[in-house]
Structure formats: structure tokens, C-alpha cells
Amino acid sequence: MADALLIIDMQNGLYDGPEKPFERERVLATLNHLIGRARAAGAPIFVARHTGPAGSPIEAGSPLWQLCPALQVDESRDHLFNKTRPSCFLGTELEQRLRAAQVKELVIAGMKTQFCIDTxxxxxxxxxFSVVLPEDxxxxxxxxxxxxxAIIEHHNATLAGAFVKLTSAVEIRF
Structure with a gap:
């Protein structure tokens, strides 16, 4: 059973930008389902926002930087944080927060597969940490x-075993 959920970069500029993510509505529904199950189990939910420099389209506070409104994040109880690199750990307090919450197994989901999810x-x-990656x-x-x-299939195959436990989202328990 997983101890926590990490949702990465589900922001307006990526989810609703000029280039739409693959099966975006299905992925959003999957993430909301995971959020609901984590919340029901009392598992902490961490939410990363990629933050660009001042003047960039995704600078902190800009419309494109905001989380997708349909993502069922509760800013009063979920742990939102900003990152500036593909790794959610570099330059953030994520590792310390996970350790303080005694997280051993972490579900990682969101965007973008070949950058922030992979890294x-x-x-x-x-x-x-032990990582569970929902293939969907x-x-x-x-x-x-x-x-x-093809990018998603490749990363699922590459990460499975050596780096993550690959499974479908419906099989993940918190």
C-alpha cells in the first residue's frame, strides 16, 4: 500500500495550452480518482507546480502557472509546492516533507512523462523511496x-522494474 500521492505539473499552461496532452480528459479523471482514494485513506497529497522565471508564461501567479481547475486539489489540506527543474526534489523541501510524513512508498502521476515524471x-x-507509477x-x-x-509506452517499459512498480491506477491502494 502506498503512503502518499504526488501529482506533477497539472497546470493550465500544460493541460490546456496550445498542444493538448494525450488522452487528457481520461488522465485528469484518473488523477482525481487517485486523489479521492488517497484522501479517503488519509494519505498525504503533494502537488508540484513547475515555475518559470519572472516574465515567462509560467511565472509564479500567472494564469498558465495555476493548477487546472478541474483537478480536485484542496489547497487548505494538500501540500502544494513549486519547482523549477524536472525533478520535484531539486531545490524543494519535498524529500524532507515525505520523510517527516514517514512516506516509504510514493505514487507519482501527472505530466510530462518524458521530463518531470521520468526524472x-x-x-x-x-x-x-519505493515508487508506484500508474501506467495510465x-x-x-x-x-x-x-x-x-509511444513516449508513454516507452517510459512505462523503461521505468518498470528498475525504478517503479508499474500498475494500473485502479489497482493502487493507499
């Missing part, structure tokens, strides 16, 4: 080289 999964394992709980956009579906 955060690998770093979490290096820091000694992360997304990204098409790139010139690969379609989003």
Missing part, C-alpha cells in the same frame, strides 16, 4: 520524433 521517479528511487496516470504531448502514446 522524479528516478530521483525518488535514488533517495530510497501520466501524459505528455506529441513531439516531432514520437507520438505521445
Amino acid at each position: 522524479t521517479c528516478r530521483v525518488a528511487v535514488e533517495l530510497g 496516470g501520466h501524459s505528455c504531448m506529441d513531439t516531432p520524433a514520437l507520438k505521445a502514446k
